[in-house]
Amino acid sequence: MNKSEYKNIVKKYTPNEDKLKNAFYAFVSGGIIGLLSASIYALFISNDVESTIATSCTLVILILASSLLTGLGFFDTFVEKFKCGIIIPITGFAHSLTSEAIDNKNDGMITGLGASIFKLAGSVLLYGMVSAFILAIIKVIMNG
Amino acid sequence: MASLKFKNVYLSDNYTIVGPLEAKSNLKKYNMKINDYYFGLKTFEGAEVKMQRVIIDHLLKKNKDIELIVGGDLSNQLVTTSFMAANYSISYLGSYSACATFNSSIITLGALIDAKKINKGIAITSSHNKVAERQFRYPIEYGAPRVKRSTYTATGALGVVLTSSKTNIKVESATIGSSIDYGVKDALNMGAVMAPAAANTLYKHLNDLNRKIDYYDLIITGDLGKYGANIFKELCSNNYNLIVNNYLDAGSNLYKEEQNLNAGSSGPITLPLYLFNNILNSKKYKKILVIATGSLHSTTLVNQHNSIPSIAHAISLEVS
Known part of the structure; x- marks a missing residue:
């Protein structure tokens, strides 16, 4: 049996993921997070907070909430249920940092926690910055 | 040998x-x-x-x-x-x-x-x-x-x-498997990685010792999981003309359905846990072929897009 024949057998017996169902959960849960952030932001604005400060404060609250829930051990069960709806927003970024920090705290402050905290989030940072840089160049070229 | x-x-x-x-x-x-x-x-x-x-x-x-x-x-x-x-x-x-x-x-x-x-x-x-x-x-x-x-x-x-002193469980024979790579790169699908090694070791064992598959009351594999176990059965019949009936996979059977742990259990402990605590003491089986399966990968080699080799070693147990 060659490798491609085997690939077909594997395909035959391997279950497909419920992509549509997962996307729906992600859509709803992502939407709820969006709604929640918009409400927090609106609350700040209605209390006469400046809009840039209101944005930062909303983000800080979301980061704090997801880090706290990660530390208390609930967040991973939420993610398993709601999938990318809570990984993609900033909640997921905070979650990756906190979970790496907890995981590596016993391996030393420098060699463990410090070295590993950006292991998952590093890609988000790097490629976020690279794409921001490219988009900025495109913007400059187009707008002069 | x-x-x-x-x-x-x-x-x-x-x-x-x-x-x-x-x-x-x-x-x-x-x-x-x-x-x-x-x-x-x-x-x-x-x-x-x-x-x-x-x-x-x-x-x-x-x-x-x-x-x-x-x-x-x-x-x-x-x-x-x-x-x-x-x-x-x-x-x-x-x-x-x-x-x-x-x-x-x-x-x-x-x-x-x-x-x-x-x-x-x-x-x-x-x-x-x-x-x-x-x-x-x-x-x-x-x-x-x-x-x-x-x-x-x-x-x-x-x-x-x-x-070396006699007890009621004899290790009668063993087969040392070969490292086998069928080109699977997906480290999440370890059943598919390991099934070819299990089938190959089963065939080698029966061939070396000149036995038919029904010589054994039970053939138990380690941790192929629910889907890997089906692939194993198909490979046995396709490649080696072996129809595996008296068979169970420890990984598929360890956890209860309601524990919701996807394809089942894995890890080197899966097979011995199930073998010693559910099979050997059940007194139902006299001749048991135990095929342990392992996926020989590291995260580094998987990240470098290598396909994953696997291994299966078999031991034959006789319970009296």
Whole structure:
């Protein structure tokens, strides 16, 4: 049996993921997070907070909430249920940092926690910055 | 020289420790359960070492004349087993075949006992879900969504005494498998990675010892999982013309359906847990072929887009 024949057998017996169902959960849960952030932001604005400060404060609250829930051990069960709806927003970024920090705290402050905290989030940072840089160049070229 | 026949190798006392999920699984018995993944220590790695230590301490109480410990686990550089062994002055040999480690340990120890080089030794293996998650997957608290084809590393440890004095379980023969690569690159689909090795070892074993498949009352594989077990059956009939009926996979049967652990259990402890606590004491089967399967990968080589080789070692047990 060659490798491609085997690939077909594997395909035959391997279950497909419920992509549509997962996307729906992600859509709803992502939407709820969006709604929640918009409400927090609106609350700040209605209390006469400046809009840039209101944005930062909303983000800080979301980061704090997801880090706290990660530390208390609930967040991973939420993610398993709601999938990318809570990984993609900033909640997921905070979650990756906190979970790496907890995981590596016993391996030393420098060699463990410090070295590993950006292991998952590093890609988000790097490629976020690279794409921001490219988009900025495109913007400059187009707008002069 | 893939297969060896043993004349005087027997399994004697064994001791099992299980984790919290395994205690609620289909296992019929165990000696000790840990409710806390830390086992009272600061790290998961320490907890796994402690599980092995508790087992060796228990086995040494009844067996003072142990000459050799052979064993292994999933951790890099076999640190769990080696750190356990550092507490004893007994000779120690580490063995790594990923999730087939239990059988490779039994084969090494069995060959030494059969050659009358030693009389008594302990084969030990363990896996710890949190240690494996940290090493192979994501941080413990990181909620990466789990796919249906993925397996869940079981937590537990088991040690068994092998001896040249007669008991009711004889290790009758063994087959050392070859490392086999069928081009699967998906580390989440370990059943598909390991099924070809299991089928190949089964064929080699029957061929070397000139046996028909119905010679055995039961063929049990390690941790192919629900989907891997089906692939294994299809490969046996397609490639080797073997129809596997009297068969079960330990990984598919360990956890209960309502535990929702996708394709089932994996880890080197899966097979010995199920074998010693559900099969050998059931008295239902006299001749059992135990095929342990292991996926021989590291995260580095998977990240470098290599396909994953696998291994399967078989031992034949006779229960009287």
